[in-house]
Amino acid sequence: MFDDLRDLYQEVILDHGRKPRNFRRLEEADRTARGDNPMCGDRLELFLKLAPDGSIADAAFQGRGCAISTASASLMTETVKGKSAAEAHALSDRFRALAMTGTCPECGAELAEEMERLQPLSGVHEFPSRVKCATLAWHTLNAALDGAKEASSE
Amino acid sequence: MTFDVERIRRDFPILQQAIRGKPLVFLDSGASAQKPRAVIEAMVRCMEERYANVHRGAYFLSEAATEAYEAARGAVAGFINAADPREVIFTANSTAAINLVAHSWGRGVLRPGQAVLISEMEHHANMVPWQMLRDEGRGIELRVARVTEAGELDLDDVAARLADGKVGLVAVTHMSNVLGTVTPAERLVRMAHEAGARILFDGSQAAVHRRVDMQALGADFYVFTGHKLYGPTGIGVLWARLEHQERMPPFLGGGDMISLVTLDRVEWAPPPAKFEAGTPPIVEAVGLHAAIDYVSAIGMPAVEAHERRLVDHAMRRLSDIEGLGLLGRAQDRGGVFAFSLDNAHAHDLATLLDRAGIAVRAGRHCAEPLHARFGVESGTVRASFGLYTTEGEIDYLAEALTKAREFFA
Numbered sequence: 001m002f003d004d005l006r007d008l009y010q011e012v013i014l015d016h017g018r019k020p021r022n023f024r025r026l027e028e029a030d031r032t033a034r035g036d037n038p039m040c041g042d043r044l045e046l047f048l049k050l051a052p053d054g055s056i057a058d059a060a061f062q063g064r065g066c067a068i069s070t071a072s073a074s075l076m077t078e079t080v081k082g083k084s085a086a087e088a089h090a091l092s093d094r095f096r097a098l099a100m101t102g103t104c105p106e107c108g109a110e111l112a113e114e115m116e117r118l119q120p121l122s123g124v125h126e127f128p129s130r131v132k133c134a135t136l137a138w139h140t141l142n143a144a145l146d147g148a149k150e151a152s153s154e
Numbered sequence: 155m156t157f158d159v160e161r162i163r164r165d166f167p168i169l170q171q172a173i174r175g176k177p178l179v180f181l182d183s184g185a186s187a188q189k190p191r192a193v194i195e196a197m198v199r200c201m202e203e204r205y206a207n208v209h210r211g212a213y214f215l216s217e218a219a220t221e222a223y224e225a226a227r228g229a230v231a232g233f234i235n236a237a238d239p240r241e242v243i244f245t246a247n248s249t250a251a252i253n254l255v256a257h258s259w260g261r262g263v264l265r266p267g268q269a270v271l272i273s274e275m276e277h278h279a280n281m282v283p284w285q286m287l288r289d290e291g292r293g294i295e296l297r298v299a300r301v302t303e304a305g306e307l308d309l310d311d312v313a314a315r316l317a318d319g320k321v322g323l324v325a326v327t328h329m330s331n332v333l334g335t336v337t338p339a340e341r342l343v344r345m346a347h348e349a350g351a352r353i354l355f356d357g358s359q360a361a362v363h364r365r366v367d368m369q370a371l372g373a374d375f376y377v378f379t380g381h382k383l384y385g386p387t388g389i390g391v392l393w394a395r396l397e398h399q400e401r402m403p404p405f406l407g408g409g410d411m412i413s414l415v416t417l418d419r420v421e422w423a424p425p426p427a428k429f430e431a432g433t434p435p436i437v438e439a440v441g442l443h444a445a446i447d448y449v450s451a452i453g454m455p456a457v458e459a460h461e462r463r464l465v466d467h468a469m470r471r472l473s474d475i476e477g478l479g480l481l482g483r484a485q486d487r488g489g490v491f492a493f494s495l496d497n498a499h500a501h502d503l504a505t506l507l508d509r510a511g512i513a514v515r516a517g518r519h520c521a522e523p524l525h526a527r528f529g530v531e532s533g534t535v536r537a538s539f540g541l542y543t544t545e546g547e548i549d550y551l552a553e554a555l556t557k558a559r560e561f562f563a
Contacts, residue, residue, distance in 0.1 A: 001509075001553075001554060001557045002509055002510070005509050005561070008505070009502075009561070014562065040501050040516070040533060041518055041522075041525075041532050042501075064531065065499065066501040066502045067498075127505060129505075130501065130505060
């Protein structure tokens with residue numbers, strides 16, 4: 001009945017949805033931000049620990065959400081670790097393009113490996129009502145990097 | 155007339171199509187119902203043959219449109235057994251009707267030190283307008299009656315909150331849009347009136363599912379909306395006793411709601427025109443009239459009996475599904491079921507069901523405090539029935555839910 005939904009719910013997404021990585025509070029986080037999707041009630045809190053050079057030393061999150069939003073946050077925390085703020089912003093822009101269109105023609109060789117890891121979420125572009133689930137964590141990342149406290153994917 | 159659901163389904167053009175290659179199983183009538191051909195055709199005919207602005211022109215078309223608009227008012231009055239058609243005020247929807255009462259009666263008649271009593275199971279439409287009134291610094295308190303674990307209104311709690319006589323208005327749902335619970339309306343009217351309060355019912359769901367009778371009920375205000383009653387969007391109804399309308403200041407000012415305007419003073423038109431400023435929803439009123447004629451020809455008792463069968467069937471089928479948690483198990487309930495699955499988020503579930511051609515709503519259904527009350531902040535999936543819903547569709551939903559649970563296992 002749902003076989004064709006395996007494109008959206010790839011095993012990697014179901015796995016990260018069930019067992020999100022970096023799902024914890026980061027005590028002594030340098031940056032935190034809350035992301036809210038008031039339409040569906042998804043909510044997450046993102047924690048970033050910064051290295052002396054300003055790069056992301058550690059990233060973690062807590063919250064509640066659907067499989068897509070949880071998997072997206074989980075994969076995000078894995079891929080942004082060790083990235084500079086500029087790289088994390090670039091990744092965020094590219095991911096949002098991927099979620100909305102399914103491709104990222106602007107994406108060059110740079111960050112290609114990270115984008116490859118996020119590829120399983122590209123199927124969401126076929127589900128307009130679900131794109132926001134995938135992008136919530138990334139909006140929250142931008143807010144945290146910019147020093148804002150809250151992000152909304154409305 | 156016997157209730158023939160297959161014949162009824164043929165009256166709804168939208169149900170004849172496939173969605174994603176599967177027959178449409180529309181289980182979101184609680185949000186907005188589909189429209190029978192009779193409604194669509196009546197609105198088209200109005201625009202093609204009988205359209206002009208109402209209450210203004212001394213020419214044939216305007217007179218015909220005015221007659222049709224006022225005939226719709228009469229049809230609504232008949233449908234809810236109002237004592238007088240003037241008790242029927244047309245609004246944009248239920249939300250607009252409740253806001254009208256909150257603005258006009260709430261600000262013009264309620265006094266500082268008085269309270270409004272709502273319940274935990276209100277739709278935001280019957281919650282936020284009262285929160286806004288409370289927060290204006292007029293000294294009006296807002297009280298909230300509890301809902302029991304079974305999803306019924308806690309009548310002891312209602313009585314306790316009415317006890318000091320300070321409640322000026324009870325504003326409660328007649329049927330929950332999440333739990334399906336039908337509230338004991340007659341008893342609530344008695345309780346409110348004995349405590350010196352007026353009472354408003356949000357009948358957005360109830361008016362669709364059973365016969366409501368204003369003269370028998372004896373409430374003060376009753377609201378419902380056209381688009382859930384198989385009519386068009388853009389038209390709702392506020393039923394209000396004339397004695398209340400007389401005391402209420404207008405809400406919106408403009409044309410059609412005045413009897414005299416000079417640069418220095420204004421005199422209000424008599425009810426209900428006083429509350430219908432501006433060009434009203436004329437085509438929509440004609441559509442609502444057709445919808446009322448349509449459901450009345452089937453008969454509300456037959457609609458109710460059909461729904462009772464669907465509710466019993468759904469209770470059995472949904473109870474069989476492992477890991478399914480149903481919100482509310484009220485004794486008296488209508489065809490609205492909100493539930494969660496133990497291993498699937500509501501939005502993931504709705505996406506899967508959509509793939510199977512099943513339209514349901516996911517989220518908190520404009521009732522966030524109620525979802526918090528039941529500890530399901532992340533939302534539920536809601537299946538809601540209409541007069542075209544079949545037992546076969548409920549079986550198909552149950553089958554899809556079982557498979558969805560396997561999908562996420």
